[in-house]
Amino acid sequence: MHVPTSAVLQKLLSEAPPGHVSVGWIMERLEERSFGLLMFMLAVIALVPGLSTFIGVLFAVPAYQMIVARRSPALPKIATARRLPTPQFVRAVDRIAPLLRRAETLIRPRWPQSFRTTKRMVGIAILLLGLTLVLPVPFGHILPAFVIMIVALAYLEEDGVVLWLGLALALVSLSLSAAAGWGAVAGVKWLDRL
Template sequence: MATIPNGRSEAAMTLHIPTSEVLRGLLDEAPADCVTLGWLLEKLHKRSFGIVLLLLALIGLAPGTSPVVGLLLTIPAIQMILARASPVFPRMITSRRFSTRRLVQLIDRAVPVLRRMETVIHPRWKTPFDATTRVVGLVVFALTSVFFVPIPLSNIVPAVTIMLIALAYLEEDGVLLALSLTAAATVLFVATFTIWQSVEAVRFMTS
């Protein structure tokens, strides 16, 4: 069986198209003037959940965005738990237009980074798609609670964790997914323990 430089088999490559190539292909189909979120979700098909999670997690790294991002992340997370085919947002969100030029600029910046990451993140330890979708949705839904913890910079760790989960989900990388889910469990444990300690401290001070 033929192989390519990064060690993946030719057969594996025909079954899985890297996310960077999917995004690059969007530009060939994009309207000349503007696009909508609804158009993007339709074109991305089964990749739409992973792309949405990745983009929201990136936004969640910015200071002051935690509550909004945490709330928005619950929408695709719940729909993944319910095994929906693709995320569904309110019409007022999906119908918002933005220029194709901005889409081109975003993809031009993202593709080189994704291509470098795809040399180490690629299909391994493949798991049933529906089961993986439900598990990822459940874990992301749990992680959204951390975005509401009133601690400075508490948004960074869950945002990075969701980014890793999204990349693993997009590239069907079971190894990275297992590591990311373990990291998510650790984040949730630490957040729960921190909240419990804070509650106990307040209770002690008021007693």
């Protein structure tokens, strides 16, 4: 029986120790959903202008681990040991949970076999989308970050339909990034000829 992610996060609040929670503690309790949560959090941060380049590089970690079919992401010890004060964690969950509840009215478990058969393909798509976040194209970070959020929500709620929609949008996003890159190179060559 599938438990919505918003309910899982609320359960985490009840289990959280009073002082601090570590990133490792959160990831351990989310198990397979931790891929979706990690991608979602990184994609939200990537929307902040100036941070998308750094976040684009970070996406290589979960993407590689999906390509090699890990059950859940393994982060460096320095990241998993990072502690958050429990009140700060509670505030963050209180902000995210209502948004997730709204998304859960549309996104629900469908086509679960998609996740087993496409994990490597999704990892490659996330890796390529992360690379496009690194490109210095004005506002070029918005569409890839949005697409990664859709894929992350599909992973959180085990929705194969939304996953395939996200992969189709990834193809569109990558095509637009390739066209923008080609246009920039062609423009530089044209300026050199002047």
